[in-house]
Amino acid sequence: MSVYSNVDNNFLPNLPGFRSQGLKTGYKKHFFNIVNGQIVEKDSAVPMIGNYDPADDASVNSIGNTTASLHKRKPRMDASNLTLTYQAYFEERPIDSNGANQIRKCNVYFYVEDGSLKVVEKPQLNSGVSQGTLVRRAVIPKMDGSPISEHDIIIGEDLVIYGRRYRIVDCDGATRDYLARNLNVNFSDSQSIPRDSYQDHRQSLQPGSGDASSNDWGKFHSKKNENKTFVEARNGHYVDNSGREGFIRFGNRTLKFKCLWDNTGNLYGDVCEFTLNYFLSDDTVEIMSISNPNNKEQTPAKLLKRSKLPKNFASTMTLGERPSDVNFFHWTDIHIGMYLEVYGRRLQVIDSDRATREFYQSFDFPLAQAIYIPKPTVVVHQREIPPPTGFGSEEDSLRSVSGSLQPGPLPMKKLGENKVLSFFCSLLSGGPDDVDRRFVISYYLQDNTLKIVEPPIRNSGFVGGVFLSRRVIKKANGEALSERDLYVGNKVQILMHRFDLLDANEGTYKWMEDKQLPRSHFPTILNKLRPALYEDARNGRLAEAFRALETAETGRGRATKETATEVFSIYGLMNDSYQGLVEQDVRTIVRSCANKGTTFSYETLVDQIVNPTDDY
Numbered sequence: 001m002s003v004y005s006n007v008d009n010n011f012l013p014n015l016p017g018f019r020s021q022g023l024k025t026g027y028k029k030h031f032f033n034i035v036n037g038q039i040v041e042k043d044s045a046v047p048m049i050g051n052y053d054p055a056d057d058a059s060v061n062s063i064g065n066t067t068a069s070l071h072k073r074k075p076r077m078d079a080s081n082l083t084l085t086y087q088a089y090f091e092e093r094p095i096d097s098n099g100a101n102q103i104r105k106c107n108v109y110f111y112v113e114d115g116s117l118k119v120v121e122k123p124q125l126n127s128g129v130s131q132g133t134l135v136r137r138a139v140i141p142k143m144d145g146s147p148i149s150e151h152d153i154i155i156g157e158d159l160v161i162y163g164r165r166y167r168i169v170d171c172d173g174a175t176r177d178y179l180a181r182n183l184n185v186n187f188s189d190s191q192s193i194p195r196d197s198y199q200d201h202r203q204s205l206q207p208g209s210g211d212a213s214s215n216d217w218g219k220f221h222s223k224k225n226e227n228k229t230f231v232e233a234r235n236g237h238y239v240d241n242s243g244r245e246g247f248i249r250f251g252n253r254t255l256k257f258k259c260l261w262d263n264t265g266n267l268y269g270d271v272c273e274f275t276l277n278y279f280l281s282d283d284t285v286e287i288m289s290i291s292n293p294n295n296k297e298q299t300p301a302k303l304l305k306r307s308k309l310p311k312n313f314a315s316t317m318t319l320g321e322r323p324s325d326v327n328f329f330h331w332t333d334i335h336i337g338m339y340l341e342v343y344g345r346r347l348q349v350i351d352s353d354r355a356t357r358e359f360y361q362s363f364d365f366p367l368a369q370a371i372y373i374p375k376p377t378v379v380v381h382q383r384e385i386p387p388p389t390g391f392g393s394e395e396d397s398l399r400s401v402s403g404s405l406q407p408g409p410l411p412m413k414k415l416g417e418n419k420v421l422s423f424f425c426s427l428l429s430g431g432p433d434d435v436d437r438r439f440v441i442s443y444y445l446q447d448n449t450l451k452i453v454e455p456p457i458r459n460s461g462f463v464g465g466v467f468l469s470r471r472v473i474k475k476a477n478g479e480a481l482s483e484r485d486l487y488v489g490n491k492v493q494i495l496m497h498r499f500d501l502l503d504a505n506e507g508t509y510k511w512m513e514d515k516q517l518p519r520s521h522f523p524t525i526l527n528k529l530r531p532a533l534y535e536d537a538r539n540g541r542l543a544e545a546f547r548a549l550e551t552a553e554t555g556r557g558r559a560t561k562e563t564a565t566e567v568f569s570i571y572g573l574m575n576d577s578y579q580g581l582v583e584q585d586v587r588t589i590v591r592s593c594a595n596k597g598t599t600f601s602y603e604t605l606v607d608q609i610v611n612p613t614d615d616y
Contacts, residue, residue: 086110088119115148171187250281251281258276258352261274285329336351417446423501488501488584528580546602559600
């Protein structure tokens with residue numbers, strides 16, 4: 001047995017990892033309730049309206065008495081959202097009735113789910129009283145204190161709710177079916193609602209009301225009787241019908257005019273167009289600007305919000321209360337060609353829509369023809385781009401013309417072929433010391449840029465490296481230098497220097513032949529040779545010219561690039577013109593007839609000039 005078995009745990013402290021006493025709950029008892037907006041002490045015997053107990057003589061006046069024993073009706077799950085609808089009326093004698101009673105029609109809604117009830121008065125036009133919900137949804141007690149149930153609402157009998165006696169006259173079809181199916185109650189025929197003598201009395205007092213049996217006698221602009229004016233004023237909804245003659249006469253019709261404001265006399269002024277909307281219901285004017293459809297950022301703005309437009313706005317500029325003798329524009333004052341003073345802006349009315357013209361025509365006041373305002377000629381100035389400054393690339397010079405000097409995002413490059421053409425060249429524009437300098441030109445087909453690098457040569461006096469950074473090069477005509485301008489034998493101008501293209505690598509030759517560039521396409525070169533060599537090739541003199549230049553190194557029937565250049569020079573074909581031959585053309589002939597060797601068969605060349613085939 002443990003030594004501490006007889007120790008009372010209530011005297012032990014609560015230590016970390018050992019708790020002898022359990023935590024007390026934090027629940028607090030609820031001692032008070034709110035009943036009818038008053039704080040009362042909570043008691044289980046507080047009465048609730050429920051089934052009536054004959055032994056308990058508590059009534060509605062016993063609510064709050066702790067001795068009552070009424071209980072709340074239990075909700076019926078099978079009657080969820082089931083509502084019984086009855087038609088009823090009650091009589092009331094107004095102040096100015098002269099002895100006539102007013103019949104007020106209403107609907108009584110009984111909710112079977114919880115036994116609650118609601119009374120809503122039907123809206124009646126120009127009734128003179130506030131209408132809507134008369135009794136909010138609640139469990140309504142009878143005089144004996146028990147709640148009203150569906151058995152207490154009977155057609156042809158009265159139903160007393162809070163001291164007011166309602167006469168049940170009818171119910172809808174769904175209510176009749178429910179009562180006959182569940183309660184075995186078959187109501188008699190519906191009753192008629194008596195004629196409202198007070199309504200007839202009020203209608204007889206209205207001037208120009210016409211037939212007393214008409215239902216539209218009080219729709220618009222009817223003069224209010226003293227009772228309704230008093231009721232609305234008491235509820236804070238006083239209505240003044242003065243100034244509504246335009247609405248009674250024209251309704252919501254609107255006149256639309258087009259106006260023009262010429263502000264070209266001021267600095268940076270312009271000609272602005274506006275739309276004037278005249279509301280016939282209250283003689284107010286609204287002026288809106290007409291936005292330019294080509295300007296997406298411009299939004300229509302109001303020059304004048306809906307209000308009456310004074311004829312002399314200087315009278316409205318006084319401080320304090322506006323003078324009572326201010327004259328405002330009426331629709332009879334507005335016509336085509338007139339000028340409107342809109343608070344300091346002089347607007348000319350130049351046109352109106354068709355509905356407005358028909359409105360004026362109906363009153364024998366036709367509007368004039370629209371005024372045509374010629375639009376000013378817009379002079380579009382062509383922007384001239386200055387020539388490059390010579391510092392950096394052309395894009396660097398355009399940066400100071402087109403935008404900020406701070407570098408922005410890189411432009412979208414041309415996504416061309418990922419190929420680099422390399423050429424070996426010499427410098428022609430240099431001095432005597434630059435004769436032996438050699439350079440490599442790299443042309444990038446992806447974005448049509450060019451880069452020049454000088455290979456370093458020991459003891460040459462030049463460091464070598466990047467001679468020109470990668471950039472787009474423009475020709476004298478302003479076009480960008482392309483791959484068609486780069487071929488062996490061409491003397492190309494790059495900025496301030498002139499280069500002679502001496503040779504290219506094998507990949508460059510092969511790419512140019514695959515793309516069939518003019519200087520690398522063998523059939524195109526033969527077409528340039530035929531006008532001058534066709535006759536000599538056919539009678540054998542061209543072959544004799546090549547045979548006379550044969551050497552032991554070349555062999556019989558073979559020729560070199562130098563031999564071909566010499567023969568073509570005899571015929572005057574070696575020149576820089578488009579129809580002439582350059583070093584690139586001769587290399588193409590050698591590569592096509594020699595199967596990429598150093599020598600070629602000139603007899604093959606002669607045969608292709610006379611009888612061309614598709615082998616090349």
